[in-house]
Amino acid sequence: MRCADEHDLGTPARTDGKPVTVEVDGVPVTVPEGTSVMRAAAEAGVSIPKLCATDALEAFGSCRLCLVEVEGRRGYPASCTTLVAPGMKVRTQSKKLAELRRGVMELYISDHPLDCLTCPANGHCELQDMAGAVGLREVRYGTTGADHLEQAQDASNPYFTFDPTKCIVCSRCVRACDEVQGTFALTIEGRGFGSAVSAGGTPFMDSECVSCGACVQACPTSTLMEKSLIEHGQPDHSVVTTCAYCGVGCSFRAEMQGAEVVRMVPNADGGANHGHSCVKGRFAWGYATHPDRITKPMIRRSIDDPWREVTWDEAVDHAASEFKRIQAAHGRGAVGGITSSRCTNEEVYLVQKLVRAAFGNNNVDTCARVCHSPTGYGLKQTLGESAGTQDFDSVEDADVVMLIGANPTDAHPVFASQMKQRLREGAQLIVVDPRVIDLVRTPHVEAAVHVALRPGTNVAVANALAHVIVTEGLAKEDFVRARCEAPAYAQWKAFITDPKNSPETLADAIGVPAERLRDAARLYAGARNAAIYYGLGVTEHSQGSTMVIAIANLAMVTGNLGRRGVGVNPLRGQNNVQGSCDMGSFPHELPGYRHVSDPAVRALFESAWDVKLHAEPGLRIPNMFDAALDGSFRGLYVQGEDIAQSDPDTEHVEAALRAMECIVVQDLFMNETARFAHVFLPGSSFLEKDGTFTNAERRISRVRKVMPPRAGLSEWEATAALSEALGYPMRYAHPSEIMDEIARLTPTFHGVSYAKLDRLGSLQWPCNDAAPEGTPTMHVDEFVRGKGKFLLTEYVPTEERATARFPLLLTTGRILSQYNVGAQTRRTENSRWHEEDLLELHPHDAEQRGIRDGDRVSVTSRAGETVLGARLAERMQPGVVYTTFHHPMSGANVVTTENSDWATNCPEYKVTAVQVALASSPAAWQARFAEFRDQQASLLPGATPAPAPAAPAAPPAPARTGAR
């Protein structure tokens, strides 16, 4: 059931097509050609009864309720499938129509439970509404005939139930799974009276259903209904807010009873998601009220001491005094901060402001360091702005999609559904990925070319594609001449046409036949509109920035920039990682991507903030760890990041954290980083705050508080309090004032305000005088830097290579049901889909090692060792293994190394040389981790003290040699 606050217009809107004027019940209405009579009537304010139609899905015409009379036409056509025609006159009510509709409803109700008063849909049921609308007074079929009222419920899914006794077989759920989600998990089995919705003959939980909730939302009755709604009853109000999971930034309506969330329903007006969702945003919000939430500030002297709950004032004063002490003893640069890509723009802005104004340095960084920092570097160098060039809707005009190092069906599911719609319409797909990701072959979608490259050879692939494009005359020279710097292009052209960059030369290194590379290049360059989408499989490499530059080169040389359907589209991972970067959470850039050394920019902020700012770049996160180990960095304020779990080379990170004197963690839970902390400031979930997030398409959307912050202070208030205690007051009454300040100081945000966001729903930056309602497509007439710049992208193989000792290459990624370090999703029912991280390996590699599916295996690299369960998977290529990092105990990052992107230090998570072998016990790190975790748990207030560690076993007696 969709949100009651939304008005369903019956069939989808048509936006193209010339205007057509019709008359509905005497009311003239003009709509685009291709619009249904039902929708035209709705827009004229006339509601035609309906059950199988909904404006999220194409018309189906099965329920026969929406019949109308059309002047000059015979019969009673269904208004949902009848298109408007010029001069059409429609009558929606007549004695005959009423008789037909009552007859239809009579049939429906003859096979439907009459338990409205206790049904969970009571008060918000379309079947109930239609019975009322048609004036149904009797059901003449009696109650002794065959019916479906004894069928069993399917409650296997943790979030919703399927009650077939309530089903009217309108097929909305089936069509939603097909058209909207693109999974095709449902069908109508049987015929006639025997027709029934089926999830492939199995319970939902065992089917291909991905729990996106589209079927639940489409269902007009309580057949498919959220368990939370069944439990709580109907909501009394709803609040529009934005999801706090991935970079799609879905808009939701939080439906509430008082301050309690009943359910989250995707907002049909959401600019990014258009009424769709995934399992995480739709259902996995229970972590916000999980018992693990820490809601009181805590402090302790050392990490071996018990935590002590204190007041906010005491916690903040203690943190401030520690930071000041450290700076007095070790210098201004001895402390720093890490901002959260989960927190709002306003909260992040205040943390970087605190670091710069209160700490007096530029030691501020954010989790983009470990994901898309190469995007920021590479696109800034080539195009002039550190962000993607399009909006999500742009894919609707793409003819070819090239997907590089991304797996959107898992990591950006709602956008993946939109992409799949375009692919089903005929757009072609090139996948560049070592694995056979779902999109290579999924219902009604098949990649035209799959470049299953060897990990670490991205730049070789991009160079080979570019070589083909230029040498085969596929370059758009007119575009390049008009829009790009000529000398740089000439230099790049000479470089790229060198035979060393040909597919034939690079094929061996890449591990893909040269002809396949040529096919991919010709397909991309030959399209009218070709778009590149990429993810962390591009950036998390030693040549991450080089590859981003190479992607920009490809887009420029083929003229695929500056309009819809094309572009360079980084799929940013987190809900506000784009925003965190926009807000200046980088050690070298102030808000708006302006270098700290620029005196004019510094002067602007110095004037606004009334403080002298440092002109030198500060430490990046990996540099902070190194500096901690050499003693020059000793204090850290961590807002909403879990670096102990998410950053590579875990033992190095842990050593660095232990070396610091004051770590302040601001978070929802006692996470892995907080176990090394000295001050814990309780944070707020997205449900407890006002602010904005910026998604992967630069869309700034409102986050709205639906319940008070459980910790008593909003996160921004906590940061402001800390800043005040440090001697730098920050006086704001509301987050909107913080955004007003951001807008004053940041040209790309100049036109942004809460009032405008409330009016328009969302805004894509740049939003300024030239684009007061935002900018969906960038670089239309010229690039932000003026002319685009080609840069040379020499392929430099990573130092991390398979060897005799470590013959396999490990790459890492994410899955649909869990999210990043799992702090949120592990505390929801989503864990039922992914209880542990597993190691995927090809059956050939497994057989060579005597490994069977489900065996425990050690994964060892030069950095460390961990033990995981094995899963054999044909989608892996021999020589490559894969795991996720959602569970702390997996220790995926114990194994990843210190290798990183040359420009940004973004870790090379995607290439680690490893060996895999059968294991009979957990790895040493895992044993230490469990012990430390238990020890730290015992230090929480109210915890039971941990048992004393077991005495170490006595060493074995020396062997007798026989010598006397």
Add this chain to the structure above:
Amino acid sequence: MEPMKLVKMANEIAAFFSADPDRAAALEGVAQHLKRFWDPRMRTELLVWVDQHGGAGLVPLALDAVRARRTDLTPR
């Protein structure tokens, strides 16, 4: 910070810019990158490594960039 780590990072920066056939431009690229993205203590350590150990381990382009732009790279 371990000097060899800084050497490795500097060499990787040099590997990118060495694609430029104009050596002067490549040298400038390396130097500017260090100046714009490296914290002062990292630059200082690298300069000390060059002074005291001849920049052992640095590839020629990185070593030349540090030497040629020493003043610019020295934190104020």
